[in-house]
Amino acid sequence: MLRLAVTGAGGFVGWHVRVLLHALGWPAPTVISRTDLADPAVVAQKVAGVDRVLHLAGVNRGEPADVAAGNVQLAAQLANGLRACAEPPAKVVYANSVQAGNGTLYGDAKATAAAILGASGVPLDDLLLPNLYGEHGRPWYNSAVATFCRVLAEGGQPEVHGDREMDLVHVTDAAARLAGVPEGGSWDPAMPALRIGVRALADQLAAYAGTYRTGEIPPLRDRHDVRLFNTYRSHCFPAHYPLALPTRADARGALVETVKTHGGTGQTFSSTTRPGITRGEHFHLAKVERFVVLRGTAEISLRRIGDTEVVRFPVSGDEPVVIDMPTMWAHNLTNTGTDELLTLFWTNELFDPERPDTWPEPVDVEHRMPAGVQ
Structure with a gap:
């Protein structure tokens, strides 16, 4: 170095x-x-x-x-x-x-x-x-x-x-x-x-903006597509979030469409989190990552690298919403309820352990990268 x-x-x-x-x-x-x-x-x-x-x-x-x-x-x-x-x-x-x-x-x-x-x-x-x-x-x-x-x-x-x-x-x-x-x-x-x-x-x-207005993911077929989309998303955050997900329910139960993509790779996974436990505490340089809480209550917290302000979103599985993590923002998810939390995650790329693009960084911390001056 x-x-x-x-x-x-x-x-x-x-x-x-x-x-x-x-x-x-x-x-x-x-x-x-x-x-x-x-x-x-x-x-x-x-x-x-x-x-x-x-x-x-x-x-x-x-x-x-x-x-x-x-x-x-x-x-x-x-x-x-x-x-x-x-x-x-x-x-x-x-x-x-x-x-x-x-x-x-x-x-x-x-x-x-x-x-x-x-x-x-x-x-x-x-x-x-x-x-x-x-x-x-x-x-x-x-x-x-x-x-x-x-x-x-x-x-x-x-x-x-x-x-x-x-x-x-x-x-x-x-x-x-x-x-x-x-x-x-x-x-x-x-x-x-x-x-x-x-x-x-x-x-x-403009096509990205039109597709993403309802939370759908536009075609992300190469690295420039991903980076242009991430650039657009940086101008949407935090004012455009959370994005509501309509729930369709009947006597059998409920259905929520959590991710709709228009092209490119992707990976979906889910996790359970015990009460009081925090997941995440990292940031990404290029990866698009989506959080959707499906059961329980949680708080999603984010902080731009080099800044001190923390943005917090209370979320609940009773009314599922989308929070997409902006690149270069540290983020975490904490179970704030008394029951187990169920969360769906989606990323735009298959996980590569050789290049995970996951960089450890606590959201709430006193020692941060200095803001710098011109």
Whole structure:
């Protein structure tokens, strides 16, 4: 495992880097805030002897001149700290853009920033990133995917102003590449891209939203389908839950349709839980997981990795509902009743003991991954 220092730790890419490192049990990266960047001595102290400095801080939106100046300034500040360091880091990895040097103020500023870092005397890995998407991206800032997902989650329809093809890479794959995490889980540092048009993307996400409105699972035929769906779900949580499940009852008993899928793999299992016992206490990076309590009463609790707020859902088998676990949220289920609890679980993939995508993490805990700052 590598020792890392990170600028932009509180941003979209920075949060996903820290979640991945946290899952793997790597040391928490040293956070270099924007206040730190203004003082070369502080930067020098924080980067001394680390294996990689990930330069993720940047300005993506705003007045073009301000965006350009901001990206150049951040790189210059980091370079000043690198030159002042008595024990320089082994490498700087720059989260650059495929737009670098494209003639726009933003693209030329990103290219200039790379040149400044390259002249610092520390080896530079200038990583040209395409469009990144993933859970908890900021709409109207990080990507069109985040914007479309938020609009759909709020009941609107995405507007497409000009169609074009683009390459989309999931942010966890980019995080693995930036941090030097080898392939071996639900991530891929080779950063496989999805080539898709803007209108086709909007249509695909709108189809997900329409299918999922009643709790049905849309077609999840490959890893990008799963990750796009998880990205959409991140904008639905927690406001859209629980999802009610109609119960059909007659003299023979009752019937509840718990999972309806439109394509892809899946696995269903059930468990009993004794009174007062808690199950779960983990999170997933990519797996879709559904809880449905069929008998007894319980509380389902969730906490986003790096946050402190806990979201709690009281549920009962008398009125079955769906709670789908968002990725990168620790979750558990506690039997709050006096009788045995019966719960149905569904996941979108067959369990693989070599790659379980289940990372231990208590929901209620004092020591958590620090929130980080930009």
